[in-house]
Amino acid sequence: MFMRSMLFVPADSPRKIEKGLGSGADAIILDLEDSVAASAKEAARGIVRGVIADIAGRKADVLPRIYVRVNALDTGLTAGDLKALEGLKVDGIMLPKSEGAASVRRLSAMIGAIEPAEHRGETRITVVATESAKALFGLGSYESAGPRLEGLSWGAEDLRTDIGARDNRGADGRHTEPFRLARSLCLFGAVAAGVQPIDSVFPNFRDEAGLRLECDEALRDGFTGKLAIHPAQVPIINEMFTPSPEELARAQAIVDAFARAGDAGVIGLDGEMLDRPHLVHAQRLLARAGR
Structure with missing residues (x-):
């Protein structure tokens, strides 16, 4: 299933989650990683579990797909994030800071341990695949990641920190060359693996013209969806990524x-x-x- 828009929602805010559910996004991502302070992660897990259990009683045709962004595998928090989902049906897991197919296979095995028996194998995985210099060299490996892998996206903020860049955008607002290289390699890696290439976030949610331009460039180059950080971005992304x-x-x-x-x-x-x-x-x- 192609997802035009995937909206990040802080997992510790029931109000924002409810707003996200009604945003029109094709998928919402309940974010247990960057959006949640370390001291609030356990409470956020409980909120996520309650929300997903509640959603199970709603009509599926009026709801977005439900993803959960877990914490990265090297944090020691991933197993606890997944434990909070045990026995629940979740459409997908987003894995940050993935370094290649081995990361996906490791996560897939962890998902298998908590997935409901009646939905065995159904939970999909989308990864953010460019958040470190090392990760760029794993982009050609995702073809062997297994059947759960559904999409690859890319991120510029963590990569900026990893490589020590002063900024990731130039004076014109466009990504600078190292980050455009990461974007292109993500596109190639996704297509080579036979999964959906999903463009990264546009951080200025008040700049509609800039968002439209970035969507148009993503479509031009082959991306078929885009991450969003605010409900106001969803209608524009959906419009731009819907074939006329x-x-x-x-x-x-x-x-x-x-x-x-x-x-x-x-x-x-x-x-x-x-x-x-x-x-x-x-x-x-x-x-x-x-x-």
Whole structure:
């Protein structure tokens, strides 16, 4: 399932969680990591457990997918985060500071120990895959991460700290070269692994024009969704990452034309010569729209 928007919500704030549930996001991420102070993590786990148990009684068709961002594997907190979810159905876990397929396999085994028997294997994993210099060298490994892996995203703030950069954006507001490299490698790693590439957050939630520009650049380059940090960003992200009726009609026309042509490698459509890459692109666009 493609997720256009994934909204981070502090796990220790029931009010913000409820607002997130009604935001229109395709997924909300109950954040037990950066949004929660160390002294509040245990209480936040209890809130998350209560929220997920409550959601189980609501109509699924009016709710976003529910993800939980756990603390990184090297913190010693991940097992406790997952223990709070034992026996509950959760759509997915977001793993920060992943370093490659081995991180995902380790987390997957931990999820298997707390997952309800009737939903065995259903919990998916999305990782933030660029938060250290070391992590960049693991981006080619995710193809072997296993069937739970659903998406790769990237982050600039922790990477900035790790490499000692003064900033991660230039005067024009765009990411500087080291971070654009991380972004590109994340895109390539996700596509190579056959999972969804999800663009990072745009931190200035009041800058609608800047968000639209960053969404447009992400779409241009191949990302199919974006992380959000505020409910106000969700409608714009959803709009930008929803294929237009014209795009869908064109894609369907390409798929239909190839179907009529049988086993042709090249076809003509509306005066344009199209080959197999055009067909694959059209099929992927239709898949994003659930067609």
